[in-house]
Amino acid sequence: MIEIAPLSVYLVIGRDDCVLSPIEVVKQALEAGVKTVQLREKKGNMKEIIEFGREIRQLTKEYNAQFFVNDRLDLAQILEADGIHIGQDDLPIEEIKKITSPTFKIGISARTVEEAIEAEKAGADYLGVGAIYSTATKQDAKTIGLEGLDSIRQNVYIPIIAIGGIQKEHIPDLVRSGADGIAVVSAITRSANPFLSAKELIEEWRRTKEGYRFK
Amino acid sequence: MIEIAPLSVYLVIGRDDCVLSPIEVVKQALEAGVKTVQLREKKGNMKEIIEFGREIRQLTKEYNAQFFVNDRLDLAQILEADGIHIGQDDLPIEEIKKITSPTFKIGISARTVEEAIEAEKAGADYLGVGAIYSTATKQDAKTIGLEGLDSIRQNVYIPIIAIGGIQKEHIPDLVRSGADGIAVVSAITRSANPFLSAKELIEEWRRTKEGYRFK
Numbered sequence: 020m021i022e023i024a025p026l027s028v029y030l031v032i033g034r035d036d037c038v039l040s041p042i043e044v045v046k047q048a049l050e051a052g053v054k055t056v057q058l059r060e061k062k063g064n065m066k067e068i069i070e071f072g073r074e075i076r077q078l079t080k081e082y083n084a085q086f087f088v089n090d091r092l093d094l095a096q097i098l099e100a101d102g103i104h105i106g107q108d109d110l111p112i113e114e115i116k117k118i119t120s121p122t123f124k125i126g127i128s129a130r131t132v133e134e135a136i137e138a139e140k141a142g143a144d145y146l147g148v149g150a151i152y153s154t155a156t157k158q159d160a161k162t163i164g165l166e167g168l169d170s171i172r173q174n175v176y177i178p179i180i181a182i183g184g185i186q187k188e189h190i191p192d193l194v195r196s197g198a199d200g201i202a203v204v205s206a207i208t209r210s211a212n213p214f215l216s217a218k219e220l221i222e223e224w225r226r227t228k229e230g231y232r233f234k
Numbered sequence: 235m236i237e238i239a240p241l242s243v244y245l246v247i248g249r250d251d252c253v254l255s256p257i258e259v260v261k262q263a264l265e266a267g268v269k270t271v272q273l274r275e276k277k278g279n280m281k282e283i284i285e286f287g288r289e290i291r292q293l294t295k296e297y298n299a300q301f302f303v304n305d306r307l308d309l310a311q312i313l314e315a316d317g318i319h320i321g322q323d324d325l326p327i328e329e330i331k332k333i334t335s336p337t338f339k340i341g342i343s344a345r346t347v348e349e350a351i352e353a354e355k356a357g358a359d360y361l362g363v364g365a366i367y368s369t370a371t372k373q374d375a376k377t378i379g380l381e382g383l384d385s386i387r388q389n390v391y392i393p394i395i396a397i398g399g400i401q402k403e404h405i406p407d408l409v410r411s412g413a414d415g416i417a418v419v420s421a422i423t424r425s426a427n428p429f430l431s432a433k434e435l436i437e438e439w440r441r442t443k444e445g446y447r448f449k
């Protein structure tokens with residue numbers, strides 16, 4: 020297994036996103052070396068979501084990986100997640116901090132420099148920045164491109180995870196524009212071979228970062 | 235102000251349901267004697283929902299009324315609500331009980347005798363039973379009628395709050411079929427005079443219950 024920084028290749032997953040069995044996708048991604056998994060379920064039966072989430076919690080522990088929950092703090096607490104990922108319309112970070120422990124991590128989606136600066140000031144642990152490219156899983160997301168990523172990078176210090184339509188080929192550009200990691204949905208969940216797809220992303224990430232190191 | 239049992243006339247409110255300003259509707263309902271208010275917001279900006287919820291929390295305290303939040307336990311905790319109301323697809327009561335205090339109240343929606351018995355066994359504080367009549371606010375809800383209400387009443391002991399298309403005129407039938415209270419949305423929120431509408435519901439409720447007492 021290749022070791023990389025925990026946020027480098029960040030899997031976002033909902034059961035509907037998957038070609039194979041969802042938990043099989045998680046397992047293969049972790050086996051390939053993914054160190055962060057986010058559960059993102061927008062609707063559905065909570066009992067079933069909790070069941071799926073418990074399996075992810077168990078697996079991420081076994082693989083020494085982080086587990087985040089999207090949007091729902093109650094779900095994150097029930098699942099004993101390491102953190103939550105919130106969008107601009109979700110629970111405000113100030114409210115989350117009031118009722119969680121200081122070690123509970125909070126990631127925030129940011130599309131603009133203003134949102135990014137505000138999130139950093141409020142104490143976000145990382146930013147999810149995008150959509151960089153257009154994507155099938157979130158067709159309504161407006162893209163900000165590498166320029167958007169770069170201008171946010173100029174203004175904040177916390178880790179930036181690029182998201183939105185990211186494929187292996189984009190990694191050099193994204194690293195050059197200041198990304199500390201990539202969040203992917205379909206590149207892994209819609210792959211017929213999630214293990215291989217995750218491994219290729221991780222290897223490309225490591226190769227790119229090493230290239231930078233030796234420059 | 236007329237005093238009635240806390241769950242007798244139960245206001246369910248979301249900002250979109252209202253003709254007047256939402257907080258004005260809450261205030262008038264409380265002024266008329268409503269003793270339970272549930273915040274039900276299905277989507278929207280959480281910062282704004284929290285703002286509205288804080289105002290309801292403040293007002294319900296002033297009027298010595300209960301405050302419930304629909305579906306989201308995280309929101310209920312942030313707002314320091316007295317309890318949560320959950321549907322069959324929401325967080326399971328067992329999970330909620332694990333992370334809340336013993337005094338935190340839990341209401342559960344039930345459409346069938348089976349759901350009602352299960353909710354009672356799991357420790358629900360009350361049942362929301364319906365839809366009794368068809369309604370504009372939840373057009374997809376299947377109605378169970380007075381027969382459905384009656385058959386649930388035969389099988390559980392905890393308070394039953396009837397919901398779904400309820401108007402003042404229905405109160406005698408509902409009491410006769412075993413309801414301990416009525417939950418209303420539009421009868422108050424879509425009224426041009428929420429105070430008067432709430433007052434009429436409460437008076438009709440009291441009159442009906444007194445009629446029973448003297449039989």
Ligand code: NI
Nearest residue numbers: 061062091276
């Ligand atoms: Ni939701």
